[in-house]
Amino acid sequence: MAKIIANGNEIEIRQPYRLSDWLQQTGWKPTQVVVELNGEVIPRSQFSNVELCEGDRLEVILPVAGG
Amino acid sequence: MGTGKFASGELMAAALVASGAELVTVALRRADLTGGKDKFANILTFLDPKKYQLLPNTSGARTAEEACRLARLGREATGSTWLKLEIHPDPRYLLPDPIETMKAAEILIKDGFTVLPYINADPVLAKRLADAGCATVMPLGSPIGSARGLETRASLAIIIEQATVPVVVDAGLGAPSHAAAAMEMGADAVLVNTAVAVASDPVRMADAFKTAVIAGRSAYEIGLAPQRQEADATSPLTGFLNQ
Structure with missing residues (x-):
């Protein structure tokens, strides 16, 4: 198991865990969200190539209404 | 047009059509990761990018660094390299920070x-940003x-007079007459959100703003x-009454 921080909350994940698989488990499709991993924006095309590691900080962001 | 504060995505979409707007702002927020239905689910569902x-x-950014981070996320999320740069550290008045915005x-x-920066009506800053x-x-x-309208009118007039880039009057326009006044002064566009979104009939209000913008231009x-x-x-001053 590894601990990561996702949107400010600490969660435990089993390893290995690909970003694309983890995202699917949260209910979001890769086309709906944008992901920042340790401060770097991850292009959608790379989601299935990224392995989540102990201490990773994830931000999962979506576009919403705003002025 | 802005897309905030509408009662539903459908109403927002209808108001956008009525407004005739060509540029539409969106914001970013954290996704709900608990698997529940997110009532603010992706706004792009309601916006045809064509x-x-x-x-x-970059709403929510208090520094240049935060704004740059949001800008890159926004570009990835929307596929658009156009950006409304807004940095307002003070939540009470939401006034933009000129130094962080310039940086x-x-x-x-x-x-x-x-980059389309949201700024106070400061003619020197406007010129520096255009030059940059x-x-x-x-x-x-x-x-x-x-919704207080053109309180910065005198400074807006200087910005428009000196402008080498289009001037978009953003924020505080509460009535179609405010939008018309901005356009009469020579503004190239206005950015409106609250006045339309919170109206009892946002679609009609959007149309009212559209009419006002066309009239003002x-x-x-x-x-x-x-x-x-x-x-x-305007009438002849009739002389015979005194004769």
């Missing part, structure tokens, strides 16, 4: 963004959501009658 130029904003603009322009390569300047009429192009201190009669 019909609108999307303008992700962020310089970085983001180098990074390939088309911003695509527009977007000075406020009054604080965001305040026509009046600017034609030229307004000069103002005078004294009256200038």
